[in-house]
Amino acid sequence: MPPGCDELDEQIVQLISGCQRRLFLYLFGLLTSSDLAEEALQETNAVLWRKRAEFQPGSNFFAWACSVAYFEACKARQQRRRKLPSFSDLFLEEASIELRAAVENADSLQTTLHDCMDSLSVRERELVDRRYEHGATTKSVAVSVGRSVDAVYKSLNRIHQKLFDCITARMREDRKP
Template sequence: MSEFRISTEIDGAEATMPAAGPREEFIKLFTKYQRRVFLFILSQVPNPVDAEEIHQEANVIIWRKFDRFELGTNFLAWACQIANYEVLKYRERQRRDRHLFSDEFVRQVASDAIEQADELEQRRQHLAVCLSKLRNKDRELIQQRYSAGESGKSVAELIGRPINSVYQSLSRIRRTLLECVNRQTQAQATP
């Protein structure tokens, strides 16, 4: 197996769990939706490091507002609302001319991301399958690219390949993965 371990827990899995106290319930939801909140933020702030930072800020607020969350309502929507606010705060802190994208773009993307949340989650599960189908060399490269603190640039340095050729390989691999996920998703949609 590769280092990419994509968990395949499905929504509603906790329904079969014995009833726990509200705090335990909250912790479970909190943990379960960590990744999806992160992805929601990343769609608006495409740099993973910045997105992670905003995510941490959002986590603090989410914890603090624990009391105000009503169990049984949509946790992801609630958490994304908080995350969205943190994204806005982040953008306010940042100088305007450093914004990559306009406010309008960010708004649009955020609302799309919420709409498509479940669909994207499905795709994420297919990704696990697709990764295992990659050629070993490709999987190794993508793994290096995303392992602690690396970027395409540092991977190129690390393995002594020209940087452009690494960018090309990464691009090819990501496209392959995207294609593969598309196929998997379609296959599932048409039984």
């Protein structure tokens, strides 16, 4: 390692750790699976570390990380083609631009999400909590709450629409001058 590398490495580690959530969200948007997004995130971290010498201090680290993550997502999509939604490359490429923008606003989105979660009933919140437990599926939630899969699916669909509508409305309000 050339002199001064320790300092640079520490900076890289901080940059990598500082964008984990945004990278995960970006990858999740491309893969629509939390498990695969986590795997791809680990791969991305490894590549970022391996190629850290290519990073130019002062440039946009997250933009560079996203380009690496996009490539890792494409690899994951090729390997897990059957398990993932069959979006066209063009759609994903265009969506990735919007994803970058949405992920950049993740902080405000998260705050808004919390506010909107507060508007859910206890029962709705319980369903969401159960659905987002690690490894949970709509079927497993249905079994745990003693309802039909179809009913739980519809409930979760309604809750997600409610949350999304709430978030959209609040963000629209925030954008008003």
